[in-house]
Every structure is written in structure tokens, then in C-alpha cells.
Amino acid sequence: MSSEEQDPVKTICPYCGVGCGIQVMPGEDPGDMRFMPWGDAPVNDGRVCIKGGAATQVVNHEDRLTAPQIKEDGEFREATWDEAYERIVSEMEGIHEEFGADAMGFFGSSKTMNEENYLLQKLARRYGTNNVDNCTRMCHASTVYALRTSLGAGAMTNSMEDLEEEADVLWIQGANPAEQHPIANSNYFRQAVLEGATVIQVDPHANKTTRSFDIEETDRHQHLQLEPGTDIPLLNIVLKTVLENDWVDEEFIAERTEGIEHLKETLEDFDKEAAAEECGVPLEDIELAAEKYATADNATIFTGMGMSQHTCGVDNVQNEINLALITGNVGRPGTGVNPLRGQNNVQGTSDVGAMPNVLPGYQLVDDDEARESVEDVWGFEIPDEPGLTNVEITGAIGEQIQGMYVMGENPIMSEPNANHVADLLEELNFLVVQDIFMTETAEYADVLLPATTWAERGGTVTNTDRRVQRMRGVEKVHENTKHDLEILCEVGTRLFGEGFDFDTPEEVFEELRQVTPSYHGMSYDALGEEGIHWPCYEPGDQGDQYLYADGFETESGLGHIEGVSHQPPKEVPDDDYPLILTTARLEEHYNTGTMSRRSPRLNKQYPENFVDVHPNDAERYGIEDGETVRVKSRRGEIELEAHVTEDIKEGVIWTTPHFAAAAANVLTNDVLDERAKIPEYKAAAAEIEVGVEPSTTGDAPADD
Ligand code: SF4
Numbered sequence: 267m268s269s270e271e272q273d274p275v276k277t278i279c280p281y282c283g284v285g286c287g288i289q290v291m292p293g294e295d296p297g298d299m300r301f302m303p304w305g306d307a308p309v310n311d312g313r314v315c316i317k318g319g320a321a322t323q324v325v326n327h328e329d330r331l332t333a334p335q336i337k338e339d340g341e342f343r344e345a346t347w348d349e350a351y352e353r354i355v356s357e358m359e360g361i362h363e364e365f366g367a368d369a370m371g372f373f374g375s376s377k378t379m380n381e382e383n384y385l386l387q388k389l390a391r392r393y394g395t396n397n398v399d400n401c402t403r404m405c406h407a408s409t410v411y412a413l414r415t416s417l418g419a420g421a422m423t424n425s426m427e428d429l430e431e432e433a434d435v436l437w438i439q440g441a442n443p444a445e446q447h448p449i450a451n452s453n454y455f456r457q458a459v460l461e462g463a464t465v466i467q468v469d470p471h472a473n474k475t476t477r478s479f480d481i482e483e484t485d486r487h488q489h490l491q492l493e494p495g496t497d498i499p500l501l502n503i504v505l506k507t508v509l510e511n512d513w514v515d516e517e518f519i520a521e522r523t524e525g526i527e528h529l530k531e532t533l534e535d536f537d538k539e540a541a542a543e544e545c546g547v548p549l550e551d552i553e554l555a556a557e558k559y560a561t562a563d564n565a566t567i568f569t570g571m572g573m574s575q576h577t578c579g580v581d582n583v584q585n586e587i588n589l590a591l592i593t594g595n596v597g598r599p600g601t602g603v604n605p606l607r608g609q610n611n612v613q614g615t616s617d618v619g620a621m622p623n624v625l626p627g628y629q630l631v632d633d634d635e636a637r638e639s640v641e642d643v644w645g646f647e648i649p650d651e652p653g654l655t656n657v658e659i660t661g662a663i664g665e666q667i668q669g670m671y672v673m674g675e676n677p678i679m680s681e682p683n684a685n686h687v688a689d690l691l692e693e694l695n696f697l698v699v700q701d702i703f704m705t706e707t708a709e710y711a712d713v714l715l716p717a718t719t720w721a722e723r724g725g726t727v728t729n730t731d732r733r734v735q736r737m738r739g740v741e742k743v744h745e746n747t748k749h750d751l752e753i754l755c756e757v758g759t760r761l762f763g764e765g766f767d768f769d770t771p772e773e774v775f776e777e778l779r780q781v782t783p784s785y786h787g788m789s790y791d792a793l794g795e796e797g798i799h800w801p802c803y804e805p806g807d808q809g810d811q812y813l814y815a816d817g818f819e820t821e822s823g824l825g826h827i828e829g830v831s832h833q834p835p836k837e838v839p840d841d842d843y844p845l846i847l848t849t850a851r852l853e854e855h856y857n858t859g860t861m862s863r864r865s866p867r868l869n870k871q872y873p874e875n876f877v878d879v880h881p882n883d884a885e886r887y888g889i890e891d892g893e894t895v896r897v898k899s900r901r902g903e904i905e906l907e908a909h910v911t912e913d914i915k916e917g918v919i920w921t922t923p924h925f926a927a928a929a930a931n932v933l934t935n936d937v938l939d940e941r942a943k944i945p946e947y948k949a950a951a952a953e954i955e956v957g958v959e960p961s962t963t964g965d966a967p968a969d970d
Contacts, residue, residue: 274302276795277737278727279318280377280720281856283607284426284450285729286310286318287795290721290740297326297743299721308796309426309729315448316854316868322721323865325743329703331716332744342714347748347756350713355760357696357712358393361669367394367649371659371667374400374620375674376609378750379725379737381774383611384618384626385754385766386673392646392762396622396631396653397667400615401608401857403656404680405571408579408942409605410616416587416826418819419784420628421613423602424566425731425799425811430454432600435558435565438467439497439586440572440948444474445853447606447730451478459486464562466555469572470494470848471878471920472913488555491915492545494848495835495949497573499541501585502832503549504556506533508592513560515594522818523591525827532829544832546915560593564600571608572850575947579939581830591825597814607730609857610720614728617785617800618778622653627782640781644765655943657936660687669696673750674717676705679858679926682934682945683901700753705860706926716747723749725771726793728800732809734788735797835949836937837900839917843951845883846918847899847933855924862924875925877906879954880916884908887956894960897921899952902932905960919952 274289287307291300301322305312334350335342345353361369372390374383383400390398402410410420417423429436436455443451459465459479464486467476472489481487492500508514509530519526542549559565567590573582586603595601607613619626625648629636637648659667660677681687691697691710699708700715708714723739751771758766768774772790779785784801792798792805799809817823839846854871856862863869877897879889889895891910896903897919906921906928914920923930935950 275738275740276304277721277739278610278735279314280321280610280861281317282447283610283612283730284309284447285610285727285733285735286314286449287735288314288318288321290322292740296741299325299740309733310449310453313449313453317856317862318449320865320867323867324861325719325721327703327864329864330744331702331704331714331747333716333746335714337712350715351756351760353713354698354757357669358761361696362393365668368397368653369666369668370395370397371654371656371670372398373656373670373672373675373677374398374615376401376612376615377674377720379611379727379771380614380618380734381725381771381778382673382750382754383615383620384774384778385751385758387618387620388644388765389754389758391648392644392758392765394649396649396651397659398620398653399622399656399659400612400620401656401675401680402612402616402621403944405608405612406574406605407944408574408576408939409569409583411942412580412583412587413603413605414628416584416820416828417596417603417814419813420616422604422731423596423813424599424604425733426450426454428599428811429566429604430457432564433458433463433566434562434600435464435466437559437565437567438465438475439567439569440469440574441568441570441606442469442473442475442850443568443606444478446570446608446851448853450606450730451475455479464558466490466558468492468497468500470915470918471850474853488551488558490547490551490555492547493915494846494918495576496545496832497582498578498585498830498832500545500547500552501589502533502536503538503541503552504559505529505585505588505592506536506538507553507556508560508589509533511557513557514592518594519592522825523827524822524824526592529588529592529827529829532831541832559589564598565593565595566601567603569603569605572948574605575944576949577836577937577939577946578833579944580941581833584828585830587825588827588829591827596825597812599812602812605730610729611727613730613732614726614734617728618782622655625781626778627784643777643781646765657681657938657943657945660690663690664693668694670694670698672697672699672707674701676707676858676860678706679923679929679931681936682931682947683936684929684931685902686936700750703860703864705858715753716744717753718742718747718749723751723771725751726775732799733797734785734793734800736790736793836946837935837949837951839951843899843953845952845954847897847950847952848918848920848948849923849930849934850920852922852924855922857924859924859926875904875906875922875928875930876909878909878911878914878920880914880918881910881912882916883919884910887954889954889956893956894958896955896958897933897952898955899933899935899950901935904928904930904932905958919954
């Protein structure tokens, strides 16, 4: 059949959490496919960013894993699937027998689908442990924690559509949607601005978002360029200003919230002038921003990893919730607190229970009634104590943890203090990795399973505004690869005999929705091409575009206000490390770069990592623009090209996490937020060394 005779397949972009619809046009051969726009796709109306347009480039990459491999005497050798499965089963049974179920850790993946993550967490729990987690831990665990405990659901309160139509003020803190969620920025935020919305951006780094709305020179735009790690004092200035000026919504506070007194007590002796100095932002600018937000008809907050990836991440987001609640900006179109999720299925991976403390639908593992309702469907007992998070799993290698099962994740690149993670993986008794490429983590595997890519299989993913959408696959490129779902079913069946007998993603979804209340009313037919925003409790429900119209899903039904105080980053500059290092992502790359570094088009613009340095720091150190420097922290050092720019504040340096050859996470701090267990990626003490002979090279070919 020629390419003209084949129909394109409608699916979802595999990169960020916006969830843009795209089409894949199959060619004559399985690996011969190309991208096509999906003109009336529900989220993006056919528009895509550079990553979406290049999505098919890596599907048939020459680096694809094409056969199972088993490590013997330190070397991989090709194996049959049967050998690989046998080894996995015997190693996992051996660990269970000798050390118990909690000696294994399981990593789900936000790059894979709801059905696959559902099966992975079911596999972990059938094995007898709640040690299962996913990369939400690294990006928005603190956001999910704060939203769940104070409002009810760990997700965006609103949808991109209602924000575009109704929001008068967009408060964007610690997020850079123009780079990290480009279609959300161009389709929705920019449209809101064209209709008159004001933008207040709070970020230590001037970036594409700062320059993307063409209103920078007007009074409808403010960039509050704060010092990294001073979000709480900045928001406390905003909160105190709102309270002092009585810009609160008294009725909303009285009827729908609890905790206002605690907030007032916290702010009673709070010194706004001193706090503004600490933030490095003029007090009057912050007060002006407070007025714009609080006096708007509808104001919305977008929150990103600049807020969540701190040891005070939960409190950072709680303070955003405080602001929304005291001004009554929740429960209506155009309002709310809205985390922009990074990976295409990071929302869904948590929704379906790939977390150590919750089952599908965020039902707590230590809630007897909830756990028993899932046990009734699964037919086995689920452990009733929360398990370890992913950072705790790697941290416990050599002690509690003897084995790991990693699906589509790359913890050596994604976890902080990366050199230490690599040392720990060396000590592991057994590691199984299923992935599409030989990743930095896969190098340490004992069994390596070649999986199919996003373009070759079907399932569902859940985007940043809770929209569950179907992905559809074309023919497999490599005959001897398998879908993640097939692999998990086979491993589960060989280990346990039953409970993993599924032939299709739809069959898995039918079980998933039985145990996930917010997905209960969905089916593949009902999802159609538009998808459905959860919650969708009963068949026929169309889902909710915005949450909490009538009440919050907390125990009291009230929104929880709680005053919080400044907690500086755990590492602050000193004589040895006088700079603050912060990190963030680029538009052209994606997380650990496993896919984007292999895409010629994406790798072209930034084939290597770099570091932004303020001109005054550059002068002090004697750094020329483009010169290679060595950036050091207490955990390691990497070489980077220096970009001298006023985009960053003096005393702060900024780099990206995408490149294996100069991995930023060698430098970052693995200290955790106590409640959400998210690492403090966004602030580490650092030093720069000059006079370095360049040795860093990019990781992937750059020809298009
Ligand atoms: Fe893909 Fe996100 Fe770009 Fe949309 S905005 S095309 S989902 S990377």
C-alpha cells in the first residue's frame, strides 16, 4: 500500500502536558512516518510548537533498542524475550524471598500512558509493596500536596479554555509557558492578553514568556524578578497588601474558607520593606501587582516548577492558594490555582495511582475503606502503609532496596546529585529497565527490554487541565520490540498467574475506571476525539472545566488558608560557593533529553548545555561571552559555555537539565521538602572557575 492510500492516525503529542493533538501519517514501511497537523484537535486547533512538529523524528532513530538484553560479566548480550522474562521473574522472586517485598522499588513514567502506569502500580502492589512512584515527585509533588490538602484535588482548578475567555489577570509564578508549554502560551494566554488581560510574571529569569505578549512596555505587564527562593516573602507582601487595603472577598472568606486568622497572625509582624529587600524587588512594584490581582474581576494563578522544586515547595503553593482564597478567585471560570504540568502524561500517571501513598483516584493507601474497595476489584490485599518515593528508593539502595523496576525513566539524569545516584545504582542487586533507547540509567540494567514508542501504540493520557485523551498508534517499527503494556502483562502473569490478563489498552482502561472514581464515567467511546476533563463520575458526565463551584473537596468542605513564613533554600551562598545556581527547561528540549537530543531539528538550536551569567558577575570573574567555564557545587562540577546576559540577576547563574554531557543535576541539591519529598532543584550554592579548556560536546547529531 502506498503512503497516499493510508489514513493518518490521530494521536497526542508525546512531549509536554498541554496535550496537543497531532496526526501521524504512516509511510510504506513501518519506520517511514511523518507528522501531520490535526486541524481541529480539541486543545490546539492544529497548531504545534517545535517539539510537536518534530515528534516523529525519534521514532525510527538508529539508536532504538530492538532486542532484549541481559547483562553478563558486565556486558550486555542479546537475549530472547523468554530468557529476559525468566530472569526478571527469578530475580524478583529471589528478592521477595530473601529481603521481602519492600526491597523492590518501581518507577512509572509520565512518558507512558495511563493504562501502562496503572498496570505498573498494580504490579508493585501485587508484589506486596507501595514503593512505586513517578516523576511527579520531581516536578509538582509539592503542588499536588498543597492543592489536595487545601482545596481537594491535586490538579489544575480550571481549564485553559475558561482562562482564555474569562481571566483578567494572569499571575504566572515560577513558570515559563512560552518555552515549556508553548501552545498554552500562544493559544490561550496570548489570546487572553489580546482580549485585555494583564500579565504579572514572577521569576528570577527573564525569558521568552517575559517577551511573548507584546505588552512589556505597558502597565498591563509586570515582571517581578525576584531572588531564587524568595517566593514566600514576595507573596506575603502581596497578601499583607491585600489585607491592609481590604481588597479581600469577605463573603467568600466567611462562607467558603477556614484559617484566615492564622494568615493574619502570621503576617501581623511581617516587615514588608525588609522582605522586599530580601526578594530584590522594589516594594511598590509588588504592591502594584497585588492591587492588579486583587481588584480584577477574575484573576488566575499559573504555578510552575520554580515554585514547586524547593524544600518549601508545599508552602510556596499554599501561599498562592491563600491569595486565591482571600480574594475569592476560585470556583469560577477565569480564576483558580493552576499548575502547568511538564510531561504529556504526568497528571494521569498520578491519577492512576503510580505514587507510594495513594491508589488510583488519589485514594489513600492507609484509608481502610478506600483500600478495601480497590482490593475487591483486584482480588488481593494491598499493603496499608505508604511506600518510598522515587528519591527515597534510590537513596535506600544498599540498605532496604535491593532491586528496581524502571519503566521509561532515567533517574541518573532526572534526580539531583546525579553522581551519587550513579554510585548507588552500581550497588543495586537487580535492575530491570524497559525503554526505547539506551539511557544513562539503562547502562546499569541487568535486564533491558526494548519498548515501542508513543507513535506505535494506543492508550490514554491526561493533560495539564485534566483532559483525558486517546492516543492511537501506527504499525510497530521493530518487530522484536513490545508495548509497555504487553511487557507488564507478561511479567505480571508469570509472577502471579492472574490479574494481568489483558489484550488491549481498552481492557485495562475498563478495569482502571472501576477503581478510579474521577474516571468512572469514561469509556474509550465516550472519550472520542475530544476527550473528557475529570472528574467524570458517571457514564454520560461531560466532566468539569473548572472545579469547586459549590464547595471544596476537603474534609470540612472549606478551602484551607494557612499562613506560611520564609524558609531560605537549604544552601545559601558563602565564601566557597558565592553564587546561586538555578535551573529550568528550554523550548527545544525535553527533560533528560533522551528523545529531544536525538531529534536533529530539536538538537540544532542548542546541541550543548550553557550557563547564563550576569554581566557584572562576568566582569568580576573575567568571563567572556561564549567562553567555557567550570561550574561547581558541593556535589560535582560540569563545563558549560557562558552566556553573558542581563536576563539573570547578579549573583545568580542559570542552566538547563537536558544534557548528559554537562548534566546540571550533577550540581543540584538532593535535600527534600519534608512533606512532598520533592528535591530542591531550584537553588544550590555554586562557584564558577574560568580558564577552562573546553571538553564538552553535544550528545546527538545536529543535522536536519
Ligand atoms: Fe507538544 Fe506541548 Fe508543543 Fe503542544 S505545546 S506541540 S503538547 S510540546
